[in-house]
Amino acid sequence: MEILKSQRLNNLRYDIRGPVYEKSLELESQGYKIINLNIGNPAPFGFDAPDEIVHDIILNIRNAQGYADSRGLFAARKAVMHYTQTLNLPGITINDIFIGNGVSELILLSMQALINEGDEVLVPAPDYPLWTTSVALSGGKPVHYVCDEAAGWNPDLADLERKITKKTRALVVINPNNPTGAVYDKAVLEGIAQIAERHSLIVFTDEIYDKILYDGAQHHPMARFVHDTLCITMGGLSKNYRAAGFRGGWLILSGARAKAKSYIEGLTLMASLRLCANVPTQYAIQTALGGYQSIQDLVHPSGRLYKQIMLAHERLTAMPGITCTKPKGALYVFPKIDLSQFRFKDDNEFVYDLLAEQKVLVVAGQGFNYPQPDHFRVVCLPTVDELNVALDRIEAFLVSRHIGS
Numbered sequence: 001m002e003i004l005k006s007q008r009l010n011n012l013r014y015d016i017r018g019p020v021y022e023k024s025l026e027l028e029s030q031g032y033k034i035i036n037l038n039i040g041n042p043a044p045f046g047f048d049a050p051d052e053i054v055h056d057i058i059l060n061i062r063n064a065q066g067y068a069d070s071r072g073l074f075a076a077r078k079a080v081m082h083y084t085q086t087l088n089l090p091g092i093t094i095n096d097i098f099i100g101n102g103v104s105e106l107i108l109l110s111m112q113a114l115i116n117e118g119d120e121v122l123v124p125a126p127d128y129p130l131w132t133t134s135v136a137l138s139g140g141k142p143v144h145y146v147c148d149e150a151a152g153w154n155p156d157l158a159d160l161e162r163k164i165t166k167k168t169r170a171l172v173v174i175n176p177n178n179p180t181g182a183v184y185d186k187a188v189l190e191g192i193a194q195i196a197e198r199h200s201l202i203v204f205t206d207e208i209y210d211k212i213l214y215d216g217a218q219h220h221p222m223a224r225f226v227h228d229t230l231c232i233t234m235g236g237l238s239k240n241y242r243a244a245g246f247r248g249g250w251l252i253l254s255g256a257r258a259k260a261k262s263y264i265e266g267l268t269l270m271a272s273l274r275l276c277a278n279v280p281t282q283y284a285i286q287t288a289l290g291g292y293q294s295i296q297d298l299v300h301p302s303g304r305l306y307k308q309i310m311l312a313h314e315r316l317t318a319m320p321g322i323t324c325t326k327p328k329g330a331l332y333v334f335p336k337i338d339l340s341q342f343r344f345k346d347d348n349e350f351v352y353d354l355l356a357e358q359k360v361l362v363v364a365g366q367g368f369n370y371p372q373p374d375h376f377r378v379v380c381l382p383t384v385d386e387l388n389v390a391l392d393r394i395e396a397f398l399v400s401r402h403i404g405s
Contacts, residue, residue, distance in 0.1 A: 012133045020351055024361045035390045037379045038361045040178070040331045042242040045381040047298075049243040052291055053284040057246070064279035070272040072099025072250070072282055079286035080235075080250045087221050089254060096253040098267065099277045099285070103208050103234045103249040108134045109274075110204065110232060110251065113266035114169060115140035121204075122163060122171035124155060126334070126368035126375070128178045128206065143168070144369055149336070153182035153325055157191045164195075170202035171195075173222055176209040179368050179377040180334045181309075181327020183217040193225035202260070203231045208249075209330040211240040211295045214306055217328035223254040230263070231255040237281070239331065240295045241288045248281035308387055309333065309380040315391045316378070319398055331381060334365070337374045343401045346373035353401075358393035 024034045036044075043049075071077065077097040084092045100106035107130055115121070115138040123131050125144035135142040145160040147153045160171065173192060175184045196203045205222035213219055223231045236249030253264065298305040312333045316324050321341035324333055337350060344350045347364035355361050365375025382390065 008137055008139070012136055018367065020355055020361065020363075023352070024355055027355070027359065032359050034355070035360045035382070035386070035393070037382070037390055038363050040239065040379055040381065041244050042239070042381060043245060045386075046383070047242040047381065049237075049241055049246070050288070050291065050294055052287050053237075053241060053243060053246075056287045057280050057284050060283035061280055064283060066279070068099075068276040068279045068282065070268070070274075070276050071095070072097065072277060073279070076282040076285040077250075079289045080252065083289045084223075084252060084254075087224075089221060089223050089252075092252060092254055096257065098251040098271055099282055100249045100251060100271075101274075101277050102238060102244075102247040103206065103236045104130055105247075105274075105277070106234055106249050106251045107131060107204075107206075108137065109270040110267060111135055111138040111140065113270045114138070114202070114263060118167060119169045120165060120167040121169060122160060122201075123369070124172060124174055124177070126179055126365060126370035127172070128174055129368055131172050131174070131204075131206070132369050140169075141167070142369075144371070145171075147177070147180065147182070149180075149325055152185075152328075153177060153180040153334075154184055154188045155192065157188065157195065160192070161195050161199075164199050164201070168199065168201060170204055172204045172206065174206040175222065176207075176212060176217075176219060176329030178209065178330050179332050179363075179365075180325065181330045181332055182325070183213060183219055183328040186218075186220045189220055189222055190225050193222070193227075196226060197228040200229055202229060202263075203255075204234070205231065206234045208234065208236055209239050210235065211293065212299055212305070212331065213329045214299055214309065214327065215301075219329065223252070226255045229256050230260040237284065237288055240293075243281075243284070243288075246281040246284065247278055248285060249277075250285070304383075305331070305380070307384055308382065311384055311387055312378055312380045312391065315388075315395075319395050320402065321398060331379060333378050333380060334375055335378070337376070339374050341403055342398065343403060347376050348373065351376060354394065354397050357400075358397045360390050360393050360397075362394075 111134045117139040119140045121135045132142040146156040231254045233252040238244040321338040324335040351364045
């Protein structure tokens, strides 16, 4: 008898490492060199973690042999607490902070501690797909609210509130946004907070890219606006500090914690069940948050990240049949394809054929739970020269499939 996977997995996807990615591995095994623009992993593109972070992990490695408190090392949590004070988020204590094996683990733990079968959680479309998957894996129903491309990919507040039902428990905000590169307007964030408080919803806010901002864009922490309901903020080392493989993340409780005692007990239990987050990386958190913020050099107009993401945006928008909202943050561009101009039916076919013909790997917009089949995400981590090669190939592919060619 065949052993079947859990039925909860049947409709879930993670296309960043999905079937097209598996096809790229097959092509690599045949000797082809693939240009990988599918995953926001800084290290393979020459972005190293700051030396002082690596030094502190090495220096403390013998101290990291045993389990830590399930919430995390005191010094690491205190560093996060001090960081919240620099963001003007008063009243957050050591016990409001949990350290995890990256934000990914904390997302899943926080959903498992909350959701009963059939509960609904509002998730943006497009989204980072782990949010949708974690809700469903926990027995809940992800309900996607629209982010409006015409409004700089800001959430559509009317659509968000319209989708709230008696089963809705929480809403998710991803700001700066993956995959669109949007940095949400202050008024929009205030509006989301008001909706959440009006309907007694928990606000989960993913702020892993909060320091990766371009052209003077300002990031407003969601926790500043949420007071009468619970707010849970996620952050970590993976992007701002280019330490994705170290798996260091944190979760911050703020707002109406007194109303959420039972849930916080559940969250504490979930943290205890995995014993603790990896200890060596926790010794780097204080250094990361308190040290020189080298990410500022990378996002400055003279910096590498800035030059790369602006090049990608400029070149893509110059291609016939492609439009793209200029990113204000994060590591990605999210172009739109005018399908009426090309000989492929949707973004999935575009991504597969681009890989097969040009050996460039990107991710279809549908992989981010976007309802329209006409977008794709490009990771802007390669050097300018490497990006130009990839963009040349994307352009050549589009020309070859253009109806007028």
